[in-house]
Amino acid sequence: MVAAALIDGDGRVLVQQRPPGKPMAGLWEFPGGKVEPGEAPEAALVRELTEELGIAVESACLAPATFASERLGERHLILLLYALRKWSGVPAAHHASALKWVRPLELHGLEMPPADKPLIGLLEALV
Template sequence: MEKNPTYLFVTAAALIDKNGRVLLQKRPEGKPMAGLWEFPGGKVEAGETPEAALVRELKEELGINVQEPDIAPVAFASEALEEQHLVLLLYICRKWAGHVESPESLDLLWLSVDAIHDLPMPPADGPLVDMLSSVLRDSA
């Protein structure tokens, strides 16, 4: 009988600017999957909703203020990791207060959703790009 996996819930945001570009950040050296590009976000802490976690992470990582009503779930990915099972929840956000910057000096890129396909990304993020592309195309 297989051991029950421990789940790791992570939220991520497809921040979309006025020009329809999506923000990606590069994973820093010293962290797993360093150098790969990903949607900003982070782990859901105990007692937090995914939405509250995303609002907190965007403030910590990018210095912006996002309100929960301004994020909408768009897709999720599920990926087996070594010790845990990752569930990555992707939200779209088109409205925030403040200037996007990285206090941790992470590399940031604003790209069209089509250009994102050319970047090296963690395994769970890749399928989300296809889903995001489909959603953005359907809403255009």
């Protein structure tokens, strides 16, 4: 799995709310998704950000930031987080219930999936 911390000029980070009917519906998460077989993580994230947010991203603008390792039932999830400060277009909620720009400190107050929570500390230091 790959995700992006979109960071705006004011030092805020974009999170999206998982829609009803999906696992963990209502939780806030960093945009991203699954890496398809044979796909590079950066290419997957460029594709996912276009599908989910309608923005254009150059893979060279994705800066590897950190990762999380989390057991989800019988599966084990590795989530790669990239920092992103440059993109084209205005993010829109194509696959989410809502989008929200928040300061990294505010992420602690949001209900987030278990794999996203450990990433908050790094974002506080990064931004």
